[in-house]
Amino acid sequence: MGITATSLLSPQQGSRVWAQDSNCPEPAIVLKSDAVVPVTKANFADAETQTALVKYVAKVAAETCSTGMGVIWNDGKTADPKDRTVIRINFDTLYSWLILDLSTPATFTLPETDGRYQSAMVLNGQGYVYVEKEPGDYTLTQDEVGSRIALVAFRTGVNIQDPDDVAQAQALQAKLSVKQAKTGEFVQPNQWDLQQMLALRAAYNQERNDKGVKSESLFGRPGEITPEQNNMGVAVGIGGLPKEGAVYLFYTPTSTDPQTLTLRDVPNGDNAFWSLTVYDKDGFPSGDNFNLNSAFAKTNPDGDVVINLGGNSDQENYLEIYPGWNATLRIYNPTPAYFDGSWVRPELQIK
Template sequence: MGTALHSGAALAQSAGQANCPKPGVVETATAVTPVTKANYAQAETEVILADYVRKIAKGTCSAGVGVFMHLKGAMDPNDRTILRPNFDTMYSFAVLDLNSPATVVLPQTDRYQILQVVDEEHWIPLIADQPGRYELTKENMGSRYVFAFVRTQVNMQDPADLKNAGAIQDQIQLVQASKGEFVSSHRYDMKEILALRADYNKRMQPEGVTSEIAFGKKGELTEELRNFGVAVGWGGLPKQGAVYPFPKIVNTTEPQLLVLKDVPNDPRAFWSVTVYDKDGFSVGEKYNINSAFAKKNAKGEYVIHLGGDKNQDNYLDIYPGWNVAVRIYSPTEAYFNGSWTPPQFEPAN
């Protein structure tokens, strides 16, 4: 069989054509598998990957396996596939069947772009933020199926930058001799998945679990810490790629401030602030501020206004149950040695 080169860009143009293939999801389970802490990460991941196969199939007029789908804008806040998505980057998604090894090629660019691979149990065997060829096999990735996705930096408020970032996405290459299929071998009760997800979210801050210890390769952290990461933000980056300092939740809808200054991220990267509801999804009109377009004051501070006057700089909506994720991509040593302190909410007096 010859080697095929798939670039999701060309396929996306054909998504509106008739006679597209059916999604390549093969369901083989005949009974429901109980969801416990021992298989929680696998259950969440299997459900999410099957859902993405269907989304990619629809978006690319393909079977949805072995092809990148490039989003040409921010994630849709109405998409409920994963918790706490970012709205800072343009995503490229692929579900891969590594019965046939695959190669992902990141293009030459000065723009921040990072590849991440998630295996069937939500271990993260690979992240890469440099141009080059990355070989993915069952042996080096750890499972037959993986979710490979690329984040490409963009200023969402700049149409020209959106176009330029999209052109970089289209240069991502996926080389694989056979695309394969996605066999979903379990049936799960979503109520059980959601109950464990809620339990981990509830316990994360009281138990002092941070993003830096909740994402990584197998063997770098415990299964229980990995489960926290799955529940709070499936597909989150390990600490060398990003950190997610969550300000302590304040149970109020009174206006709050979050003040950032000298954020310790690599110059190629960026930071952001995103508001989510109690279930980890974004609602309302204003829910994200990114360093690409945030406005700073005369002191060099970025004052994020949560609630209050909607005409204020860096304004974000709040509502009952709101919470915030701060994202810092490619954090520098100042974050880890404690010389920079993550911000906490302050009442807006």
């Protein structure tokens, strides 16, 4: 979820930018104008999404020695906690990235997984999303997606503490594929006023916190959510999965006293999982103990997972907290128990 904003690294108007290794093609990024356009609620999602995707084109290009378009980059490691490209990223899956110019249709393939979690999230140029979770071929067109440019973010489940499981997840990543007659280019129409964009992002995050808006109303296709809901979702974390793929429970405490969160019978799908990640006020992890996943969380004799936030670091299921901390509980492939209210959201308890 979520991309931070930095400048476009002094691109040249009307030219391709982000030159890399001289033996590799240049990233297929074209900036039409270096004019800086004000960011308002009307174009906020465009600004956030374009700022994010242009960075992914450059990253994919560098990692694959390609133009960055129409090629899958399998990142065989979980997210780097020191990387400040993405806010509220998860540390539970291996990501694979694909950016497409849909002036030519493209077809990607999800392989059989033998029960391992894998999904493909399709994000359009305005930040709207949908998710595919079943093995098979999926053809994307500009009309269907709603924009010329699309990002496909593949998530593959992994127990990062088990080297054998990591190897199996990487092998499944390698089975992802894409076909496209012409890979095209990423056309950025202009620069954006990044300070205005960041200010709106902060305002939307504060509004979500004040109103307690649930994640299931923030991510989806046009028509499933409103432009304002989409704006808030993009601000909270661009690339969040829609409710059929995941739900995100946000915790924004004001206290740094040691506390617990007790989880029982979390309603994730059979081939999915849950996780809790602690972030700082800007949406980034801090310290060494910031993530707990159901793949390796310790269960007590009653069947509960008691997460210890703050206090003694020797505690079981310990996560570090500090001033400004907040946490996100992710539930992947949520079951009806989440939506019908039979599973009740657990709350933090100060010790």
